[in-house]
Amino acid sequence: xxxxxxxxxxxxxxxxxxxxxxxxxxxxxxxxxxxxxxxxxxxxxxxxxxxxxxxxxxxxxxxxxxxxxxxxxxxxxxxxxxxxxxxxxxxxxxxxxxxxxxxxxxxxxxxxxxxxxxxxxxxxxxxxxxxxxxxxxxxxxxxxxxxxxxxxxxxxxxxxxxxxxxxxxxxxxxxxxxxxxxxxxxxxxxxxxxxxxxxxxxxxxxxxxxxx
Amino acid sequence: xxxxxxxxxxxxxxxxxxxxxxxxxxxxxxxxxxxxxxxxxxxxxxxxxxxxxxxxxxxxxxxxxxxxxxxxxxxxxxxxxxxxxxxxxxxxxxxxxxxxxxxxxxxxxxxxxxxxxxxxxxxxxxxxxxxxxxxxxxxxxxxxxxxxxxxxxxxxxxxxxxxxxxxxxxxxxxxxxxxxxxxxxxxxxxxxxxxxxxxxxxxxxxxxxxxx
DNA sequence: TGTACATCAGTGAACGCGCGTTCACTGATGTAC
DNA sequence: TGTACATCAGTGAACGCGCGTTCACTGATGTAC
Numbered sequence: 001x002x003x004x005x006x007x008x009x010x011x012x013x014x015x016x017x018x019x020x021x022x023x024x025x026x027x028x029x030x031x032x033x034x035x036x037x038x039x040x041x042x043x044x045x046x047x048x049x050x051x052x053x054x055x056x057x058x059x060x061x062x063x064x065x066x067x068x069x070x071x072x073x074x075x076x077x078x079x080x081x082x083x084x085x086x087x088x089x090x091x092x093x094x095x096x097x098x099x100x101x102x103x104x105x106x107x108x109x110x111x112x113x114x115x116x117x118x119x120x121x122x123x124x125x126x127x128x129x130x131x132x133x134x135x136x137x138x139x140x141x142x143x144x145x146x147x148x149x150x151x152x153x154x155x156x157x158x159x160x161x162x163x164x165x166x167x168x169x170x171x172x173x174x175x176x177x178x179x180x181x182x183x184x185x186x187x188x189x190x191x192x193x194x195x196x197x198x199x200x201x202x203x204x205x206x207x208x209x210x211x212x
Numbered sequence: 213x214x215x216x217x218x219x220x221x222x223x224x225x226x227x228x229x230x231x232x233x234x235x236x237x238x239x240x241x242x243x244x245x246x247x248x249x250x251x252x253x254x255x256x257x258x259x260x261x262x263x264x265x266x267x268x269x270x271x272x273x274x275x276x277x278x279x280x281x282x283x284x285x286x287x288x289x290x291x292x293x294x295x296x297x298x299x300x301x302x303x304x305x306x307x308x309x310x311x312x313x314x315x316x317x318x319x320x321x322x323x324x325x326x327x328x329x330x331x332x333x334x335x336x337x338x339x340x341x342x343x344x345x346x347x348x349x350x351x352x353x354x355x356x357x358x359x360x361x362x363x364x365x366x367x368x369x370x371x372x373x374x375x376x377x378x379x380x381x382x383x384x385x386x387x388x389x390x391x392x393x394x395x396x397x398x399x400x401x402x403x404x405x406x407x408x409x410x411x412x413x414x415x416x417x418x419x420x421x422x423x424x
Numbered sequence: 425t426g427t428a429c430a431t432c433a434g435t436g437a438a439c440g441c442g443c444g445t446t447c448a449c450t451g452a453t454g455t456a457c
Numbered sequence: 458t459g460t461a462c463a464t465c466a467g468t469g470a471a472c473g474c475g476c477g478t479t480c481a482c483t484g485a486t487g488t489a490c
Contacts (some may be wrong), residue, residue, distance in 0.1 A: 010433095019485080020433060039340045041253060041279075046476055055435040060478070116339075124336050127328075127394060128251045134398075161415075167404045168412035175391030176384045182339060186346075192379045200380035203373075208416065222466095231452080232466060258443055267468040272445070 010061055024062045026052050028076075031069045036117040040124070043070075067125070071132055074122040077115040078140050083107070088147035092155055092210055101206040105177065105198045112181035120182065145170040151209050160211030169208055176201060222273055236274045238264050240288075243281045248329040252336070255282075279337070283344055286334040289327040290352050295319070300359035304367055304422055313418040317389065317410045324393035332394065357382040363421050372423030381420055388413060 007015045008024070016024065030051040034043055043066055049056040063069040087104050091097070112119060125133035148170035152158050158166060180187075180201055188194050206212070219227045220236070228236065242263040246255055255278055261268040275281040299316050303309070324331060337345035360382035364370050370378060392399075392413055400406050418424070 014432085017432065017486080023434075039337065039342070044476065045478085055437095056477075057435055057437095057479075058433085061433075065477090120336055120339050124332055125251065127332050130251070163411070163415055165404065165408040165412045168409045169416070171399060171404075171409075172388045172392060172413055172416055176387045179387030179391055180384060187383060192377065192383075196377040197380045197383075199375070200377045201384055203375055204381070204384055204416075204420065226465085229453080229465065235467075256443065257445085267470095268444075269446075269468055269470095270466085273466075277444090 011064060020061075023054070023058060027054070027059055027062060028069060028073060031066075032073055032118060035070070035073075035121065040121050067130075067132075070118065070121055070125075071136065073118045074133065074136050077118050077122070078136070080111060081140060081144070084111075085143055085147055088144070088151055092151060092206075097155075097210055097212075098202065098206055101202040101209075102198060104205060105180075105201045108177040108181035109184050109198070112178075113185070116182060119178075123178075141174060144174060148173060148209060152211075155210040157209055157211035161208065164208070173205055173208055176204065223276060232273075235266070235270060239266070239271055239274060240281060240285060243278075244285055244330060247282070247285075247333065252333050279342075279344075282330065282333055282337075283348065285330045286345065286348050289330050289334070290348070292323060293352060293356070296323075297355055297359055300356070300363055304363060304418075309367075309422055309424075310414065310418055313414040313421075314410060316417060317392075317413045320389040320393035321396050321410070324390075325397070328394060331390075335390075353386060356386060360385060360421060364423075367422040369421055369423035373420070376420070385417055385420055388416065 008021060009015050010020070027048060030048050031043070034047055034051055045056055045059050045066055048066070048069070049059050052058075059069075063072070084104065084107050087100050087107065090100070092100055122133050122137060126137045145167065149166040152164075152166045152169065158164070161169075180197060184194070184197055188197060220233060221227050222232070239260060242260050243255070246259055246263055257268055257271050257278055260278070260281070261271050264270075271281075275284070296316065296319050299312050299319065302312070304312055334345050334349060338349045357379065361378040364376075364378045364381065370376070373381075392409060396406070396409055400409060
């Protein structure tokens with residue numbers, strides 16, 4: 001989803017060759033590594049360049065500043081979402097629906113295990129009002145929310161759970177999924193196993209989306 | 213909840229007089245203001261001092277660095293939580309329960325309207341693994357999670373929603389409440405009113421905690 | 425296939441700024457008698 | 458009530474470091490004939 005149409009370009013808009021694409025990749029990877037090792041506040045262009053390793057000047061060939069690089073990472077993180085969308089579309093009746101609900105929860109957990117540092121920063125920046133990050137989060141969330149609402153309509157949940165406002169309910173479900181995926185690793189323990197967490201979340205999701 | 217027992221002290225441990233407490237207050241207020249105006253990454257000791265206005269040296273009389281000041285703010289943000297706790301304790305049968313569920317949702321929204329910038333940063337720092345912020349978040353959340361679990365037990369939700377693991381369900385509910393409170397202002401629109409959001413969230417909460 | 429040239433890509437080194445941090449001092453407040 | 462002294466509180470000014478940013482150059486790759 002890293003912009004389907006336009007090829008990747010440098011800051012002057014010139015399209016990149018193989019060699020340049022590779023360098024850009026190394027810089028993005030280093031940015032992501034640093035983001036997961038240290039915090040957002042400690043993320044500096046100089047550190048990223050040191051980690052690659054390369055000169056800070058190379059960084060500025062591709063990105064205008066640290067936020068810009070993180071924005072690219074957040075954009076790349078949208079790539080797996082069509083797979084998630086596919087889980088919502090289709091048959092959610094009976095056992096198949098319960099299976100799909102679990103698959104959705106597991107998807108979120110893997111997704112956050114992989115992209116957590118980036119998504120956390122994206123969400124903070126969006127919450128703080130940064131337009132670019134708000135837009136990016138919107139592009140990620142809106143299709144999922146729509147898919148949930150569509151499912152609530154055709155499953156009859158809207159009638160059975162009458163009083164639930166579908167867009168609000170969809171938002172609530174995405175909040176659970178995001179948040180629990182974000183810290184499931186910290187929360188899992190003897191008192192609460194991975195399966196407890198997945199199972200309970202999947203049940204709430206299934207019930208809210210299908211009314212059963 | 214700014215530490216009930218020990219009086220507030222400067223970095224050498226000396227308790228503060230009235231004048232010093234007032235200055236410290238001004239610095240914390242400026243920190244919070246800057247945090248809501250700009251982002252976390254733009255928060256500098258020099259900026260805070262300018263905003264007060266005072267000398268950077270004054271800042272260092274009370275706080276070891278920017279994180280330390282934010283940590284104090286996050287600590288103060290725990291103060292209103294006993295009121296929330298009180299909502300969970302008591303009678304949740306019938307109309308009274310539905311009323312309380314709504315009150316919980318409204319509490320969260322007001323709470324985030326007021327302390328949002330601080331709580332966002334607290335959550336990011338905790339997610340990034342900062343021990344001090346993790347502990348602080350734990351002190352805020354654990355009593356609430358316990359109160360929800362206790363309610364699920366005595367309301368019979370555990371039997372009726374059999375299969376829900378109470379700690380996991382409580383975690384899921386706190387995720388909804390936090391996240392929707394965090395961005396309810398951005399989400400409210402013609403298609404989804406404040407009341408839709410409150411009502412739907414309250415219904416999900418009520419159903420999960422009481423089984424009805 | 426070889427050579428000349430154009431363009432792409434990468435970076436060493438330098439500059440200047442602004443930040444974090446501290447010191448040494450001034451002024452305010454409290455206490456003793 | 459007044460005076461001397463001790464302690465509390467606040468800060469101006471300075472220092473040095475490291476970061477962001479850019480320039481001018483070198484080296485790599487592609488293209489034409």
